[in-house]
Amino acid sequence: MRSIISYQGRNALRNASRWKCRAPCAAIRWSSSEDRQWSTPLAKQLSEAITATGPTPLASFMRMCLTSDVGGYYTSKQDGRDQFGQKGDFITSPEISQVFGELIGIWFVAEWMAQGRKSKGVELVEIGPGRGTLMDDMLRTIRNFKPMASSIEAVYLVEASPALREAQKQLLCGDAPITETSIGHQSISKYANIPIIWTENIRFVPSGKFLYGTSRHHLTRDLDQDKTPFIVAHEFFDALPIHAFQSIPPPPLNSESTIQTPTGSHPLSPSAAKKEAQKGPQWREMVVSPAPPPPTVGTSSSDSAPEFQLTLSSAPTPHSLYLPAISPRYRAILSQAPGSVIEISPESLAYASTIATLIGGSSSSTTPSSTFTSAKRTPSGAALILDYGPSSTIPINSLRGIHKHKHVSPFSMPGLVDLSVDVDFTALAEAAVNASEGVEVHGPVEQGAFLQAMGIKERAEMLLGKIKGDTDADENRKRIDTAWKRLIDRGGSGMGKVYKAMAIVPESGGTRKPVGFGGDVDSSA
Structure with a gap:
């Protein structure tokens, strides 16, 4: 983050x-x-x-x-404290440009298409949603693909912070009421009335069919139908303890x-x-x-x-x-x-294992990590992990502290300084494939290459073309142009090389690569 x-x-x-x-x-x-x-x-x-x-x-x-x-x-x-954005301690890719979240939404649409365009049982899951900006951009984009939008039964936000949960609710649900449930909290999205469910641990995200009570206060399970979870973890693993x-x-x-x-x-x-x-x-x-x-x-x-x-x-x-x-x-x-x-990071390995189990089911040599997890008849869903760290080596000496957009000692001002570390992508991949025989891992690839394969340049050009010749036109063009280029730039203050993308998808025997990882959109599925 x-x-x-x-x-x-x-x-x-x-x-x-x-x-x-x-x-x-x-x-x-x-x-x-x-x-x-x-x-x-x-x-x-x-x-x-x-x-x-x-x-x-x-x-x-x-x-x-x-x-x-x-x-x-x-x-x-x-009061007056915000970790994110220009006035906070750091800024994330979704805060830099709306194009980032739009392309992540399109990536999941592409996976939904490649996996047979399921008409029900789809879940969107974000781990560590920040202020909710990424999920907001994703939902706004996915609603343009009506068949997929109608297949989404719920959005799960894995969030432990009450303060951030409140910010996410205001952005995603507006004035809709929020109520407590057996696993956390729930409200209704401003996009297509999709339920938004907050829980503190991904192990409470169900793999079986979830039915919502009329009061939205209770939940029941029917494991006769597998769920299709589409999971995104953006700048989440770098905040887990090591x-x-x-x-x-x-x-x-x-x-x-x-x-x-x-x-x-x-x-x-x-x-x-x-x-x-x-x-x-x-x-x-x-x-x-x-x-x-x-x-x-x-x-x-x-x-x-x-x-x-x-x-x-x-x-x-x-x-x-x-x-x-x-x-x-x-x-x-x-x-x-x-x-x-x-x-x-043991917690990172546990999260990677749970993500793989939700997508591919438990391996025969492992046991489900929670009562909500069951052996899936057919692997389905996908996970996209975007974070920073080395492609294949083990991180060393990576602990850092950030305060008001400046590097400070990670051992100063506890609670006021953001702490983060490099992500061991190879360790995440090992944990995922060991946890489930039904998944395979692609990547990591550099964020710049991933976003370019997803069409970031073309999308930015579309936005630039829509700007009218008003008094702020030049400033808006500069802002959009600077933002998308920073996301893919490999040097200086760019994020294209340091940040990586990794995908966990159903096992295909190596016959299908996800878009952004060497594959194309499969529109015929």
Whole structure:
């Protein structure tokens, strides 16, 4: 969810936010949080929690900063504060140009056509809808394709923030009332009276037929019919918490081995310690602790000064023992590149697995992730993931903070700074195909190439041609022309190279590529 207005150079961004690994956490000392001035109430709460239980995983720190009920970045509502747009902290592609959302809507229309033009059971799902701009542009576009529009039974918005849910409701539903349901909230779209349903977790999106009560307060399921979910996740995965690990040489055979848990360090038995020492290089988790307070004499303090820091755990943690073992990619790095740092997002993998299950059903070796998920008779639907990160390598040192369109330390002003990381697209693809035998993954491809294949230039030219010769004509032409070119530009402040697109679609044995990923629109289906 985080494109800043001045996206000046990837290297500058990385250098501005690069982690600083301090001494092992066991050596860290800090004074009571009562004696220190903290930038936010959340900063004080985090310090007190760490003082009580010890350094916390980076994922826990990120989760608190973004979603805590005590001043979390997305979950708190503050007067005059808006995370998005020119007056906020960052700007997203849908906010830059309406053409972006229109083309995403057309992509799903193309998938609907390629999958047989289903007349019912279609669901639109957006994970992390922001202010609702993308879904608004998608619905406005899809209503022009009346057969598909009439097939949509509901729109699901996966949103945990009450403040953002309110903004989405105002944009998508206007004055229509909003009511509570068994899985969240519900209202009616201003487009074709389609139900808009809010839920906090994608696992509550049903895979079976959903029937709406007359009062819209209760929902019942009929699993006799599979659903066709069309899912979009735009700048969502970059906001999910990560665990970070660094490889270290094996400890000496005569050293006392311990494991780090939330209740402290605990020694291993002699046999377990010897076995641990013989394993070779090991992963240690990067954890967060309060940074030393800044000097108070002869210096000026800054709100953006880091109040927390990353440290290297002095002993294995439960996360370091199992997360890097889930993929051969991580195991290969441990043996081949000592001193390496890797990032892993378990929540991202869980979301990718659930998305794949909704589209392709559960693999025989897995179990459904919720009571709403069932084995589909025929895979259907599609997911489009748009975010930023490397095409195939594992992200490293990617944590960044953004505040008022400027790069700041991700360890400053907790709750007021947006945190984001690079997305591991390969890990998402692995999680998807492992979760469901009924899906295949295409991409990632650069956003610029994807949008050009979808016809962004032609659509922008249509908009430019509709501008009349009024007093604002030149300014409007410049705005439209600058906006669409920024979305595909591969350098400077452009988003065409850094941002990527990935598609999860029903398994076809490689016989059909989605449009934008090397395929064409199949109008004959």
